[in-house]
Amino acid sequence: MKIALLGNPGAGKSLIFNQLTGLGVEVNRYPGSSVCLECGNVCYKKEKIEIVDLPGIYSLDGSSEEEILVRKFLESGGADIIVAVLDATKLERNLYLFSQVAEFSPKIIAIVNMIDVAERQGLVIDVDTLSARLGVPVLLTAASEGRDIDRILPLALGSARVVTLQVPYDHHIEAALKSLEKTLGTPRYKNLLALQGTGEEHMLLDTAGAIAHEIELRHRMSVRQIIATNRHNFARKVAAAAVRQGDQKKTYDLDSLLTRVFPGVPILIAILFFLLLFVFVIGSWMQVIIVQLFTTYIILPFGAMGLPPFVDRIGFSVLIALEAGLGIAFPFIFTFYLGLSLLEDTGYMTRAAFLADRAMHRLGLHGEAIIPMVIGFGCTVPAVMSLRILKTRREQTIAAFLISMVPCSARTVVIAGIVAAFVGIIWAFSIYLIVFVLLILTAVLLSRITPGEQFGMIVEMSVLRRPQVRLVLAKSWLRIKEFLFIAMPLLIITSIALGIFQYFGLTDLFQQMVAPVTVTLLGLPDYASTALLFGVFRKELAFETLAILAGTADLGSVMTGTELYTFAIVSVLFIPCVSTIAVLYRQLGARITALISIYTVFLGFFVGAIINILMK
Amino acid sequence: MQPSLREDYLEAIQHFTILNGHSPRPHDLAAVLGKPESEIQSNLGDLRESGDITIAGDTSINLTKTGRLTGECVMKKHETLQFFLSEILGMDSSSASSEACTLEHSVSDETVDRLGNYLKKTRPFGNNGADRQKPAVCGYTGATCDESCTPSSLLDFNEGDELVVRGILGQSCAKRLLDLGVVPGEKVKIRRKLGTHALVLQVKGCDVALSPEIAAAVSVERIP
Numbered sequence: 001m002k003i004a005l006l007g008n009p010g011a012g013k014s015l016i017f018n019q020l021t022g023l024g025v026e027v028n029r030y031p032g033s034s035v036c037l038e039c040g041n042v043c044y045k046k047e048k049i050e051i052v053d054l055p056g057i058y059s060l061d062g063s064s065e066e067e068i069l070v071r072k073f074l075e076s077g078g079a080d081i082i083v084a085v086l087d088a089t090k091l092e093r094n095l096y097l098f099s100q101v102a103e104f105s106p107k108i109i110a111i112v113n114m115i116d117v118a119e120r121q122g123l124v125i126d127v128d129t130l131s132a133r134l135g136v137p138v139l140l141t142a143a144s145e146g147r148d149i150d151r152i153l154p155l156a157l158g159s160a161r162v163v164t165l166q167v168p169y170d171h172h173i174e175a176a177l178k179s180l181e182k183t184l185g186t187p188r189y190k191n192l193l194a195l196q197g198t199g200e201e202h203m204l205l206d207t208a209g210a211i212a213h214e215i216e217l218r219h220r221m222s223v224r225q226i227i228a229t230n231r232h233n234f235a236r237k238v239a240a241a242a243v244r245q246g247d248q249k250k251t252y253d254l255d256s257l258l259t260r261v262f263p264g265v266p267i268l269i270a271i272l273f274f275l276l277l278f279v280f281v282i283g284s285w286m287q288v289i290i291v292q293l294f295t296t297y298i299i300l301p302f303g304a305m306g307l308p309p310f311v312d313r314i315g316f317s318v319l320i321a322l323e324a325g326l327g328i329a330f331p332f333i334f335t336f337y338l339g340l341s342l343l344e345d346t347g348y349m350t351r352a353a354f355l356a357d358r359a360m361h362r363l364g365l366h367g368e369a370i371i372p373m374v375i376g377f378g379c380t381v382p383a384v385m386s387l388r389i390l391k392t393r394r395e396q397t398i399a400a401f402l403i404s405m406v407p408c409s410a411r412t413v414v415i416a417g418i419v420a421a422f423v424g425i426i427w428a429f430s431i432y433l434i435v436f437v438l439l440i441l442t443a444v445l446l447s448r449i450t451p452g453e454q455f456g457m458i459v460e461m462s463v464l465r466r467p468q469v470r471l472v473l474a475k476s477w478l479r480i481k482e483f484l485f486i487a488m489p490l491l492i493i494t495s496i497a498l499g500i501f502q503y504f505g506l507t508d509l510f511q512q513m514v515a516p517v518t519v520t521l522l523g524l525p526d527y528a529s530t531a532l533l534f535g536v537f538r539k540e541l542a543f544e545t546l547a548i549l550a551g552t553a554d555l556g557s558v559m560t561g562t563e564l565y566t567f568a569i570v571s572v573l574f575i576p577c578v579s580t581i582a583v584l585y586r587q588l589g590a591r592i593t594a595l596i597s598i599y600t601v602f603l604g605f606f607v608g609a610i611i612n613i614l615m616k
Numbered sequence: 617m618q619p620s621l622r623e624d625y626l627e628a629i630q631h632f633t634i635l636n637g638h639s640p641r642p643h644d645l646a647a648v649l650g651k652p653e654s655e656i657q658s659n660l661g662d663l664r665e666s667g668d669i670t671i672a673g674d675t676s677i678n679l680t681k682t683g684r685l686t687g688e689c690v691m692k693k694h695e696t697l698q699f700f701l702s703e704i705l706g707m708d709s710s711s712a713s714s715e716a717c718t719l720e721h722s723v724s725d726e727t728v729d730r731l732g733n734y735l736k737k738t739r740p741f742g743n744n745g746a747d748r749q750k751p752a753v754c755g756y757t758g759a760t761c762d763e764s765c766t767p768s769s770l771l772d773f774n775e776g777d778e779l780v781v782r783g784i785l786g787q788s789c790a791k792r793l794l795d796l797g798v799v800p801g802e803k804v805k806i807r808r809k810l811g812t813h814a815l816v817l818q819v820k821g822c823d824v825a826l827s828p829e830i831a832a833a834v835s836v837e838r839i840p
Contacts, residue, residue, distance in 0.1 A: 059795035093797055093820045220704060221800070225784070228794035229801070232820075255823075259808045259816060354825040358812040366827065456827030458792045461816060 002050045003156055004078060006070065006101060007085035008094050009056030010347075010462045012113040014038075015143040016085060017053040018474050020152065037069075038478075044153050052079060058460075060100040061196055061224070064391065071193075074104040081160045082108040083152065088118035088125055088140070089463070091243055095235035096228075098134070102165040103189040109137045109160045111152060116142035117463070122246040130242035135165050144468060167234045170226050172218065176211045180204070196224050254464055258351045268355050271348070272374045275339045279332060279378030280409050286331035294323045310503060317499030321491035324537045328487075328579050329480050332379035332409075337476035340371065340386060345472060347462035349389075357457050363440070364447020365390070366457045369399050376406035380576060381487070383408075384583045385479060393588075394452030400588055401446055404576045404596050405439050405603075407432060410539035411572045417543045418568045422556035431569055438573070438603065487582040494578050495537065521605065522566055523612040525550075525559065535571050536578050542571040562615040566608045574604035617662040620721040623690045624649070625659060626668060627720075629679055630687030639676040693720040693728045700731055770817065770831040775809045779836040790833075796824055798834060 005013045021040030038053040054073060055066040062068075073079070084101060086094040091112065098110065112125055131138040137159045141148045166188075169177070173195065180191040186204050193199050194208035195215075212223045219226055258264050299319050307315065343349045353367030360369050368389050376383040383403045387396045407415065420428035501507065510533070511518075511526045518529040527549040535542030546567065550558045559567070575597050576584070584593040628648050632640040642660060646653045660677065663669045668683035679687055694716045701712035773779060781802045784790045797820035798804065808816040813828035826834075 058792065062791050062795065090820065090822050093822055096795065096797070217704070221783075222790070224791060224794060225799065229799045232797055232799050232802070255808070255816075261810055350825065354814060354816065355810075357814050357825070357827055358810075361827070367825075456830040457814070457825060458796070458827075458830055459825045460796065461823035461825055 001047060001081075001157070002052065002079045003081045003083055003153075004052040004054050004073065005083050005085055006054045006097075007056060008058055008087060008090075008097055009460065011056065011085045011087040011094060012143045013053055013056060013085045014475075015468060015471055016111070016113065016141070016149060016152070017051060018471055019143060019146060019149045021051055042153070044157065049153070049157075057097065059097060060104075061193060061198060061227075063198070074101065074106060077106070080107065081156050082106045083156055084108055084110045086110055086112050088112045088115045088123065089121060091125070092232075092235050092239035095238055096231050099165065099167045099231050099234055102134075102163045102167075103192060105162055105164070105189075107160040108163045109139065109152075109156050110134055112138060112140050113143050115140045116145055116147065117465075124244040124246050126242050126244070130238070133238045133241060134163070136161050136163050144465070167231050169230045170219075172215045173223070173226060173230070176208070176215065180208060180211070183207070192227065196227065255351070255461075258348070258464075259354055259461075261355075264351070264355050268352050271343070271352070272370070275336075275343070276374055276377055278339055279335050279375065279382075283331040283335050283378060284409055286335070287327045290327050290330060291323060294319075294326065299323070313499045313503045314496055317495040318492055320537065321488070321495035324495075324541075325484060325488050325491050325579065327538065328379060328381055329483050333382045333385070333480050333483050334476055336375055336378060336382035336386075337479045338472060340375070340382075341472040341475045342467050343371070344389075345465070345467035347464045350459050350461045353457065353459055354461070363402070363443040364398050364450070365395050365443075367459070368457075369395060372399055372403055373406065376403040376408060377412075378409055380404060380406070380408045380580045381483065381583055382479070384580060384587055385483065387587050392452055394450050396588060397450055397592055398443065398446045400584060400592060401596055401599065402439055402443055404580065404584070404600060405435060405442065405573065407435055407572055408539070410577070413540040414535075414543045414568055414571055417540070418546075418555060418564050422559075422564050423561045427561075427565060431565075431572060434569065434607065435572065438607070483579075483583065486586045487579045490582045491537070491578050498533070517605065521612070522570060522608045523616065524563055524567055524570075528563075528567055531567075532571055532574060536575060539571060539577055542567075562612070565615070566611050569611060570604045570608040572604075573600055573607060575601050617659065617666070621659065622663065622666070622668065623686060623721055624717075625663060626679065626683050626687035627690040627694065629669065629677055630684060630691055633679070639672075639678050641675050641677065645677070689725070690720055692732075693723055696728050696732050696735065697723065699735060704735075768836065770806065770815065770826070770834045770836055771813055771828060773806055773836065773838075775806055775815075778803065778805045778839050780804075780839055782835045782837055785833045785835060793830070793834065796820075796822070798824075803839065804836070 005017055007013050017038065017040065021042055037055070040051050040053075042049050042051060054070050057064075057067050057070055060067060060071050060074070074082070082101065084098050086098065101108065110130070112127075112130070115125065118125065125140060127138050127140060137155055139148060139151055139155055141152065143149060168174075176195060177188055177191045180186060180194070181188065184204055184207065186194070186201070190199060190201075190204065191208065194201075194204045195212045197205070197209065197212070199205050199208075215223055215226070258267060299316070302315055302319060303312070305312075343352070349368070349371065352370060355367070356370040357367035360366050360373075363369070365373075368391075371389065372383045372386045375386060380403055383406070384400060387399055387403075390396050390399060415428050415431050419431060501510070507530055511529050514529045515526050518524045518532075519526055522528075528546065531542050531546035531549055534545040547553050547555060552558060555564060575581075581593055581597065584596060625645070628645060629640055632644060632648060640648070642653055642656050645651075645660075646656050649656070660669065660671065663683070664671060668680055668686065670678050670680060672678065694713075697716040697719050698709070698712045701707045701715055702709045705712075707715065769785075770779070781798055781800055781804060783800050784793055784798065798817070802819060805818040806815055807818045807823055813831065815826055815828075815831055817824050817826055817831075
């Protein structure tokens with residue numbers, strides 16, 4: 001038995017999903033798309049029931065990945081029962097989607113959620129009228145209070161009904177639907193989509209296209225507009241019958257502070273600053289503790305066991321990889337998602353996007369991209385993982401390039417540990433300056449050459465509300481699991497490969513092979529190439545390895561200022577770390593990941609070479 | 617006298633009379649039609665002979681019954697054709713007007729009747745139309761273009777304004793807006809407008825943030 005939750009973004013689906021399933025949640029990628037579906041199992045009356053949380057959408061007719069996914073899901077009968085989650089405070093708008101879902105005639109029940117908020121706004125919803133109008137069972141719930149959530153499964157399993165509701169369309173549309181059905185034998189929902197130009201059957205699309213053209217001439221309006229207007233009118237009628245506006249308590253409108261330039265922008269900057277500080281400070285602190293504990297209690301005892309050298313080498317490599325993964329997962333991903341969940345769940349995120357829209361527009365992005373970009377200063381991995389909040393692939397691609405270049409906290413360690421300590425603090429800042437200039441140039445270039453249209457922002461402002469601790473923790477935990485799952489194998493494999501490499505003494509060979517680049521082009525000592533190579537685990541490893549290979553922690557005594565400066569800037573720009581590559585691959589696929597890696601390597605060498613030539 | 621010239625004169629006299637509440641004098645017609653007064657005088661003589669007009673002592677020109685019928689009929693043809701050309705075919709209003717001036721003389725009564733019925737049928741779904749239909753007379757040049765010719769977008773209004781959506785220009789962003797309830801006839805309110813012209817629109821009880829380029833595509837008018 002499979003149940004799917006479907007509804008508008010912000011209707012409370014995730015919260016209901018979490019309350020139904022608990023923590024046993026898996027994230028699955030739907031075949032052929034980058035949209036993730038969350039699935040969880042629950043046992044009800046000794047039967048295993050799979051619950052799927054479909055992505056939040058506004059419509060089923062569109063061409064966004066989420067909309068296509070849900071449409072295909074409904075078309076293929078992906079679930080036995082659909083639980084339509086409606087927002088009680090915006091019932092009319094939510095019924096618009098419901099009227100579309102009804103066209104696919106699934107077995108369905110309707111949940112009117114957030115009834116607690118509606119009550120505070122003085123809205124009274126008549127369940128019987130609504131249920132009669134929609135022809136399906138209706139349940140009122142308040143997920144944030146957990147009210148009546150336990151009644152969802154019994155109702156869904158016991159009395160879900162095939163919905164027979166039909167929106168009365170304009171008579172020309174109805175006539176077109178009938179004639180298509182008669183001549184081609186295609187179902188109503190397919191014909192409706194075809195009239196709007198969506199579908200895969202050429203025959204149907206051509207015929208429907210011709211009819212749609214006629215209708216558009218007659219109505220002086222696009223078929224999409226006519227259909228949307230009909231649906232909205234239907235939704236309005238149903239909502240008007242079922243919702244009564246009672247006394248409304250006047251509440252203070254926080255938006256009068258948050259969405260104005262003043263004090264909205266200072267508030268935004270303060271929030272972003274504290275988020276970054278939180279990730280940076282707490283994250284770095286936790287990472288040091290984890291790495292220390294790991295080294296003291298696992299790596300050192302392992303080394304003391306006196307295993308055969310080859311086994312020791314392999315074991316050591318695995319442990320290093322584990323250490324690198326855990327060192328990112330808990331300190332950075334956890335803290336970041338804690339912060340991000342707070343921002344998302346309170347509804348502040350949409351305000352931030354609104355305020356930042358213009359600035360981000362210049363980079364070929366829009367408002368929502370500000371969060372990943374700022375988080376990139378803390379850690380690239382959660383920043384890349386949060387790219388999913390961007391709507392189009394074009395934006396995700398541009399933002400991925402930029403994030404991979406933003407100096408994360410590990411790269412800050414390199415800059416601080418090498419340049420600030422041995423060359424000078426001004427020089428350390430100059431590295432940031434160089435990186436930002438490159439970043440803006442990259443953004444300008446990418447916004448021109450990246451395929452896809454730049455859409456402006458159309459974002460619904462989510463309602464401001466108090467976040468749920470349980471949901472925040474559940475979300476963060478989910479992301480950590482996801483990260484460990486995707487990054488660990490790659491980390492371990494790379495680490496073992498490097499271990500074997502070293503074991504057979506190939507490091508010297510490698511150093512000689514790349515010497516033309518390191519020594520001639522960049523003017524660095526030959527062992528620097530090995531240090532850079534280790535930087536792909538954690539960037540600060542480049543710094544640590546350099547110290548080990550140079551045989552002293554006082555790098556200033558063995559390398560010149562120019563050499564140190566070049567080394568730092570190359571390792572800052574050079575290829576993202578393995579964990580970043582893993583999440584990039586997961587988020588955007590192999591091609592973009594390869595492009596980003598090649599681009600950053602090229603950029604690192606290019607800038608390094610220029611500095612070497614200029615400063616010599 | 618050419619039939620088309622006769623019709624132009626009768627239409628102009630009829631239109632002037634309706635517009636100003638009194639009968640035109642030759643110099644009024646000269647201004648309206650953009651012709652020298654001497655030519656007008658000779659043409660008016662022809663019209664009086666054919667029994668379409670009478671000229672009073674103070675040179676004011678009045679239509680006879682047949683003259684008025686013809687004038688009204690031509691005016692109606694002009695309006696219908698111009699409306700069709702500009703609103704359905706999308707021509708700009710001044711070229712639609714001059715095109716209608718040519719067509720009105722040869723088009724049959726039946727065609728205009730059917731066209732009129734067709735336009736009436738579509739009007740309930742149209743968002744504007746009747747209010748845009750401005751009678752114009754042949755010879756009028758430099759059509760006075762007021763607000764209704766260039767629909768105003770969301771960007772032309774300020775924070776707190778309550779508006780009615782007339783339509784969405786351009787297709788790329790239209791779908792999401794339609795889904796959110798920004799459909800023709802819907803009442804909306806501008807909740808917030810920043811200096812950058814990004815704005816927050818209240819529609820169906822929800823706040824939606826829009827970039828300026830999106831807001832520019834939404835054509836609206838003040839709630840009457």
